[in-house]
Amino acid sequence: xxxxxxxxxxxxxxxxxxxRLLLGGVLLLxxxxxxxxxxxxxxxxxxxxxxxxxLWADIHISRLTHGGAWLNRSALMAERGVGYYEAYGRLLIxxxxxxxxxxxxxxxxxxxxxxxxxxxxxSMLGVGxxxxxxxxxxxxxxxxxxLYMPLEKYTYCYAFALTMLALVMGVxxxxxxxxxxxxxxxxxxxxxxxxxxxxxxxxxxYGMDNSFxxxxxxxxxxxxxNTEPVSIAMLAAVTALTVIPFFLMRFSFNxxxxxxxxxxxxxxxxxVVKFISLVLGSLMMTAGMxxxxxxxxxxxxxxxxxxxxxxxxxxxxFWGNLLIGGLVLLLCRDIAFFVPFSVDGMPIxxxxxxxxxxxFVAVITGRRRTWE
Amino acid sequence: xxxxxxxxxxxxxxxEHELFRDENIRRKxxxxxxxxxxxxxVTGVVVYFICLFLPDNITVNAWQHNLAWYFEMTQKNISVxxxxxxxxxxxxxxxxxxxxxxxxxxxAALSVNGAVYQGAFRxxxxxxxxxxxxxxxVLGGTIYVLFVYREPEMNAITYALExxxxxxxxxxFGQAFFIMAGCFLMVAFVLxxxxxxxxxxxxxxxxxxxxxxxxxxxxxSALGLIQYxxxxxxxxxxxxxxxxxxxMGTFDYVFTPLHLLLIGAPIVVCIAIVxxxxxxxNLLAFGxxxxxxxxxxxxxxxxxxxxxxxxxxxxxISFCGMIGFIGFMVPHVARRMVGPDFNYxxxxxxxxxxxxxxxxxxxxxxxxxxxxxxxxxxxxxGSIFMVILVYYRRRGHADWA
Numbered sequence: 001x002x003x004x005x006x007x008x009x010x011x012x013x014x015x016x017x018x019x020r021l022l023l024g025g026v027l028l029l030x031x032x033x034x035x036x037x038x039x040x041x042x043x044x045x046x047x048x049x050x051x052x053x054x055l056w057a058d059i060h061i062s063r064l065t066h067g068g069a070w071l072n073r074s075a076l077m078a079e080r081g082v083g084y085y086e087a088y089g090r091l092l093i094x095x096x097x098x099x100x101x102x103x104x105x106x107x108x109x110x111x112x113x114x115x116x117x118x119x120x121x122x123s124m125l126g127v128g129x130x131x132x133x134x135x136x137x138x139x140x141x142x143x144x145x146x147l148y149m150p151l152e153k154y155t156y157c158y159a160f161a162l163t164m165l166a167l168v169m170g171v172x173x174x175x176x177x178x179x180x181x182x183x184x185x186x187x188x189x190x191x192x193x194x195x196x197x198x199x200x201x202x203x204x205x206y207g208m209d210n211s212f213x214x215x216x217x218x219x220x221x222x223x224x225x226n227t228e229p230v231s232i233a234m235l236a237a238v239t240a241l242t243v244i245p246f247f248l249m250r251f252s253f254n255x256x257x258x259x260x261x262x263x264x265x266x267x268x269x270x271x272v273v274k275f276i277s278l279v280l281g282s283l284m285m286t287a288g289m290x291x292x293x294x295x296x297x298x299x300x301x302x303x304x305x306x307x308x309x310x311x312x313x314x315x316x317x318f319w320g321n322l323l324i325g326g327l328v329l330l331l332c333r334d335i336a337f338f339v340p341f342s343v344d345g346m347p348i349x350x351x352x353x354x355x356x357x358x359x360f361v362a363v364i365t366g367r368r369r370t371w372e
Numbered sequence: 373x374x375x376x377x378x379x380x381x382x383x384x385x386x387x388e389h390e391l392f393r394d395e396n397i398r399r400k401x402x403x404x405x406x407x408x409x410x411x412x413x414v415t416g417v418v419v420y421f422i423c424l425f426l427p428d429n430i431t432v433n434a435w436q437h438n439l440a441w442y443f444e445m446t447q448k449n450i451s452v453x454x455x456x457x458x459x460x461x462x463x464x465x466x467x468x469x470x471x472x473x474x475x476x477x478x479x480a481a482l483s484v485n486g487a488v489y490q491g492a493f494r495x496x497x498x499x500x501x502x503x504x505x506x507x508x509x510v511l512g513g514t515i516y517v518l519f520v521y522r523e524p525e526m527n528a529i530t531y532a533l534e535x536x537x538x539x540x541x542x543x544x545f546g547q548a549f550f551i552m553a554g555c556f557l558m559v560a561f562v563l564x565x566x567x568x569x570x571x572x573x574x575x576x577x578x579x580x581x582x583x584x585x586x587x588x589x590x591x592x593s594a595l596g597l598i599q600y601x602x603x604x605x606x607x608x609x610x611x612x613x614x615x616x617x618x619x620m621g622t623f624d625y626v627f628t629p630l631h632l633l634l635i636g637a638p639i640v641v642c643i644a645i646v647x648x649x650x651x652x653x654n655l656l657a658f659g660x661x662x663x664x665x666x667x668x669x670x671x672x673x674x675x676x677x678x679x680x681x682x683x684x685x686x687x688x689i690s691f692c693g694m695i696g697f698i699g700f701m702v703p704h705v706a707r708r709m710v711g712p713d714f715n716y717x718x719x720x721x722x723x724x725x726x727x728x729x730x731x732x733x734x735x736x737x738x739x740x741x742x743x744x745x746x747x748x749x750x751x752x753x754g755s756i757f758m759v760i761l762v763y764y765r766r767r768g769h770a771d772w773a
Contacts, residue, residue: 175762189761192754195697199750206620206744210607213616217600297589341597342604350597353590360586361569 015316018309022323029327033094033334038086041338052080052087092227097333098326099239100292105306105325106246107284108299109317110277113257115183122285123296124187125278129194130164131157131289132220133201139216140204146215151230153219154290161286165279168193221347222293225333231291238287242280250315253277294349298329301356331355405716408709412723416476419727423472423734424465425449467627472730474626474635478692479729480722481639481684483706486699487721488646491653491714492677493581499700502581503678504558504588505685506619506694510595512554513618516547517611518598545634547618548690555686559678562587621693621746623733631691638687642680643722649676650714657712695746697753698725705760728753 034053035043055069055076062069069076077084107122134156138146146153172189205213225231252273255263263270288295306320332352337345389396427445455461456469486499493502542549566583602612626635646653652673655663660670688695702725703717710720732752736742 171758171762189758191700192758192761195700195750196754196758199696199747199754203744203747203751206617206747210603210612210616214603214607217603221600294593341601347593347597347600350593353593357586357590361565 015310019319019323022309022320022327026323026327029330029334030094030098033330034087034090036090036334036337038089038093039082041340044083044086048080048083049087049090052084053091055080055084056088056091089227092232093225093333094330096225096227096231096235096291097330099235100288100295101298101302101325101327101329102322103239103242103284103325104288104292104295104298104329105302105321106243106318107281107288108301109303109306109321110246110253110281110284111299112303113253114274114277114281115187116257121296121300122281123289123299125190125282126164126168126194126197127161127282127285128289128294128296129197129201130161131286133164133197134160135216135219136201136204139212139219140208143212144215147218150226150228154230154234157290158286161282164193164197165282169278220294221349222291223342223344223347225292235287235291238283242284242287245276246280247318249273249276250318254313254315292329292333293347295329295332295352297349297352297356298325301359302328305359328352328355401711405710405713405720409716409719409723412720412727416723416727416730419730420472420476423730424453424468426734427738470629470632471623471627472733474632474692475623475729475733476726477636477639478623478688478695479698479702479725479727481643481688481725482695482699482729483702483721483725484643484646484718485681485684486701487703487706487714487717488653488677488681489699490703491657492674492681494657494659501685503584503682504562504591505555505682506689507588507592507595508555508558509551509619509686509689509694510554511558511591512550512552512690513547514595514598514615515554516550517614517618520546520550521611521614545691548634551619551690552686555682555689558588558591559682563675563678619689619693620744621695621749622743623692623745624743626691635687635691638683642684643718645676645680647718649673650718653677653714693746695729696750697757698729698749701753701757702728704757708760 031046034049035046037044058069059073059076061067062071104122111122111124135153137160138149138153138156142149142152168186168190171193172186175189176185205216208216252268255266255268256270256273256277258266263273285296285299288298302321302325303317306317306324309324310316310320329348329352332348332355335355336348336351339346339351341347425446426442427449449465452461452463452465453469456463456465489499489502562580562584565587566580569579569583599612599615602609602615606612626632652668655666655668656670656673658666663670703721706717706721706724709724710716729749732749733742733745735752736745736748741748
């Protein structure tokens with residue numbers, strides 16, 4: 001595995017040490033967040049959590065082999081009590097959150113290397129506006145029932161986000177005519193299209209009743225992570241669709257960081273790579289925002305941190321982004337749960353904004369000025 | 373005159389023509405810009421009167437689609453207009469006059485604001501909200517709603533007309549003043565943070581934009597939380613409604629001469645200051661270092677520009693709410709019409725902005741959508757801008773921004 005190798009292939013101790021520390025931190029935080037209770041704000045003992053998860057694994061393995069634990073499951077579960085459901089639920093919640101963080105961080109790093117601009121956020125291509133439009137249409141169509149319709153929510157959100165992306169790309173293509181497709185075109189077109197769609201949607205937001213507005217807020221803030229099988233399947237599908245191509249193309253992303261002429265001369269079709277990476281990044285961003293709420297800041301900040309720790313090399317950055325993104329989002333989710341804002345804690349987006357603020361200040365006061 | 377003389381004369385004329393060619397071109401361009409500005413100004417005045425005279429605020433059923441009806445309405449409106457000016461008749465026309473003046477001034481101010489920001493930051497995507505003015509406004513408004521706000525006993529328009537005469541200025545415009553103070557505080561905070569982060573030295577433009585983005589975003593999401601909390605716990609309370617409609621762009625509540633004074637005076641003063649700075653802004657377009665070598669104090673100029681723009685934006689969003697896209701779009705279009713010279717760009721954007729704002733407002737009124745004018749400008753302005761972008765780009769003009 002090419003972690004911590006510099007350009008010449010010489011192992012660099014610092015990178016390896018950081019990676020080990022990071023892995024340890026992730027495992028520790030994951031274990032900690034498994035111990036958090038769901039029914040009340042507190043912790044279970046790690047031993048109980050371990051036993052519950054062991055039982056869960058046992059039941060599901062013996063389900064395949066028709067073993068005793070599967071046949072006797074209700075008694076075994078009743079013996080463990082509510083702690084069993086809490087541990088199992090926490091496992092799903094933490095897993096979903098971690099994967100969302102991974103996706104967001106990867107999306108941010110893709111966009112920053114393709115646009116060669118440290119300010120490029122994946123929501124710039126109108127994905128965020130598309131999701132918002134989808135949620136508004138849903139809230140106006142189904143009312144309060146929306147909160148219990150995960151499959152429809154995903155359908156609407158992904159459909160609107162992808163339509164928005166296609167619209168932006170199409171108009172940018174139209175406006176660039178026969179000339180080359182420029183990044184500036186894309187950004188300005190995306191800003192305008194988002195503004196128009198945002199204008200239409202906010203017209204409906206101003207017109208809607210307070211009850212609908214509350215539904216909309218609940219939908220877009222994602223106070224409690226949905227862990228129904230359909231959500232897990234959806235997230236797994238999107239993750240597989242995006243992370244595997246990204247992993248296979250990580251060498252190309254190194255080359256895209258150069259000028260397009262230079263990367264063309266390296267035998268790379270820059271336009272194809274850029275197009276693929278924009279679509280991949282937007283999909284990842286959509287998945288992160290649909291499953292975890294308005295947490296776009298993760299994709300802006302995490303690539304900075306990981307570039308500071310592991311250098312600008314895409315292959316090492318890949319693993320760094322995965323782990324740091326998951327770590328940051330999981331940490332924010334845990335903090336959010338403990339703030340008594342409502343029954344389910346507070347919206348994770350606010351926590352992400354406030355937690356990443358000091359990091360941002362540190363990044364731009366830092367001497368290295370990677371952002372300029 | 374011999375043929376030789378004629379030839380010599382012709383040669384002299386040709387040489388003179390060659391000698392003064394650059395001067396001629398410059399003169400021609402200046403004339404054409406001046407002509408464009410005159411055309412814009414005249415169009416603006418014409419549109420102002422047309423807007424006043426054409427029927428508006430009529431329910432859809434009462435519309436008659438024949439020319440005679442329009443003439444009749446216009447004639448009626450003209451007589452009412454002059455009677456009102458002469459003081460012979462008291463009608464709603466006198467409110468409409470100040471309202472349309474306010475609308476034109478706000479359009480002009482927003483566009484000038486956008487032109488100044490785009491020039492001062494040398495960034496085509498900069499718009500008046502870049503430094504977190506909007507978040508500041510939400511901050512001030514939220515504080516007002518949470519701590520000062522009392523439930524109104526009557527409709528806001530009735531209140532502004534009748535009850536308000538007995539109240540002090542603060543009681544009448546408390547929310548606007550709070551929003552304005554919030555805007556100033558937020559921008560000052562962003563400037564302070566950006567300055568500290570750049571080590572007390574120069575304010576770099578990308579540092580400013582980034583800190584505006586991040587701090588504005590963080591404060592905004594924290595404030596959104598308050599709205600969400602109120603919505604969850606008190607869905608039908610008047611405060612919840614007040615927070616939700618706080619920053620909605622509308623001209624419904626600004627129509628008296630007092631409003632005109634409160635909104636118009638700062639706008640006129642600020643546009644005058646920007647006009648005084650126009651040559652320095654031109655030099656700033658070369659880049660920070662180049663401008664510095666030409667003897668411009670870049671930091672001072674940029675601070676003045678930011679200060680003036682903040683005053684403009686704060687006045688507008690505190691009285692009229694958020695009005696989208698005019699500040700972003702009009703400078704780009706005006707640059708196509710009169711060129712990038714601030715000497716012409718500022719009056720050009722002001723006039724064009726006033727024109728577009730009035731047209732959008734009048735169309736909104738005619739179709740009963742004037743209450744959500746901020747959204748209409750996004751929609752209409754965005755569509756116009758998109759068409760222009762595609763049209764010019766396809767013809768190979770690639771010099772936007």
